[in-house]
Amino acid sequence: MTADIIDGKAFAATVREKVAGHVARLKEENDITPGLAVVLVGEDPASQVYVRSKGKQTVEVGMNSYEHKLEVDTSEDDLLALIAKLNSDPSVHGILVQLPLPKHLDEDLVINSIDPAKDVDGFHISNVGLLGTGQKSMVPCTPLGCLMMLRDYHGSLSGMDAVVVGRSNIVGKPMAQLLLGDSCTVTIAHSRTKDLADVVRRADIVVAAVGRPEMVPGDWIKKGATVIDVGINRIDAPEKGEGKTRLVGDVHYESAAAVAGAITPVPGGVGPITIACLLANTVTACCRANGLAEPDGLTA
Numbered sequence: 001m002t003a004d005i006i007d008g009k010a011f012a013a014t015v016r017e018k019v020a021g022h023v024a025r026l027k028e029e030n031d032i033t034p035g036l037a038v039v040l041v042g043e044d045p046a047s048q049v050y051v052r053s054k055g056k057q058t059v060e061v062g063m064n065s066y067e068h069k070l071e072v073d074t075s076e077d078d079l080l081a082l083i084a085k086l087n088s089d090p091s092v093h094g095i096l097v098q099l100p101l102p103k104h105l106d107e108d109l110v111i112n113s114i115d116p117a118k119d120v121d122g123f124h125i126s127n128v129g130l131l132g133t134g135q136k137s138m139v140p141c142t143p144l145g146c147l148m149m150l151r152d153y154h155g156s157l158s159g160m161d162a163v164v165v166g167r168s169n170i171v172g173k174p175m176a177q178l179l180l181g182d183s184c185t186v187t188i189a190h191s192r193t194k195d196l197a198d199v200v201r202r203a204d205i206v207v208a209a210v211g212r213p214e215m216v217p218g219d220w221i222k223k224g225a226t227v228i229d230v231g232i233n234r235i236d237a238p239e240k241g242e243g244k245t246r247l248v249g250d251v252h253y254e255s256a257a258a259v260a261g262a263i264t265p266v267p268g269g270v271g272p273i274t275i276a277c278l279l280a281n282t283v284t285a286c287c288r289a290n291g292l293a294e295p296d297g298l299t300a
């Protein structure tokens with residue numbers, strides 16, 4: 001058996017198309033252009049590439065993109081002052097502060113200084129609490145994208161056994177909340193979980209988000225299960241030549257694809273849908289800010 005490949009790149013394109021449609025309607029009917037501000041502190045090369053790609057896609061769907069690049073030694077006060085300015089700027093509907101921040105900056109303090117209504121990452125404690133209690137919130141982009149792909153593939157998720165491997169605030173915990181909201185039986189497993197292999201083997205849905213290259217092998221996967229691989233790990237690839245690297249997920253793709261019913265590849269799986277959901281969240285935030293109907297099919 002070979003798994004269906006869940007094509008995140010193609011799915012992300014359909015989400016972006018929907019976003020672009022909503023953006024065009026907002027412009028035409030309400031004379032509003034949604035705006036996304038991205039704040040990058042420091043010059044981490046991977047972050048720069050990622051921020052550039054977000055900015056490009058933001059403009060492609062017709063929104064305004066505001067990029068703020070700050071020096072690596074920016075003070076907390078200066079960063080908080082910028083966020084305060086963006087909070088009160090009516091042309092900015094979404095604010096994303098690229099993580100991780102340099103060590104001298106308090107990440108929790110910074111994130112919690114963002115207006116929750118503009119917190120398109122869904123990391124503010126208010127949004128975390130709203131999601132946990134099933135109230136309307138901004139939902140973190142990666143888990144939202146995973147949920148969209150799972151719903152698209154399965155229709156209803158009700159009653160399915162879901163195992164989330166990883167307990168981070170940005171993926172594992174919100175993913176578990178969303179799956180619970182769709183009536184899955186949810187287990188959050190992690191590196192200290194006893195008999196991790198057996199726990200994962202129970203799952204109809206496996207979401208791997210630990211950040212360890214190829215940690216989940218195919219013999220942990222139940223036959224026919226759906227595997228969502230959130231990991232994006234760059235590893236050495238001497239077979240491609242000296243000094244070359246390649247991207248792998250948290251799942252060992254080949255062995256897992258041999259038993260799974262469906263699987264997301266890396267690259268081209270969860271990564272692209274994450275950025276598409278960032279754009280979706282920005283449109284959602286813009287509609288809410290203006291008292292307009294929420295876009296269809298773009299929220300949890």
Ligand SMILES: Nc1nc(=O)c2c([nH]1)NC[C@@H]1CN(c3ccc(C(=O)N[C@@H](CCC(=O)O)C(=O)O)cc3)C=[N+]21
Nearest residue numbers: 050096097098099100121232267268269271272274275
């Ligand atoms: N506040 C904040 N929010 C984030 O959402 C956030 C962040 N900080 N910090 C960094 C991580 C990383 N991240 C990625 C999203 C998409 C791809 C992506 O599209 N990857 C491509 C591959 C790209 C390549 O070839 O290198 C893929 O998986 O197909 C990668 C990485 C969001 N992050």
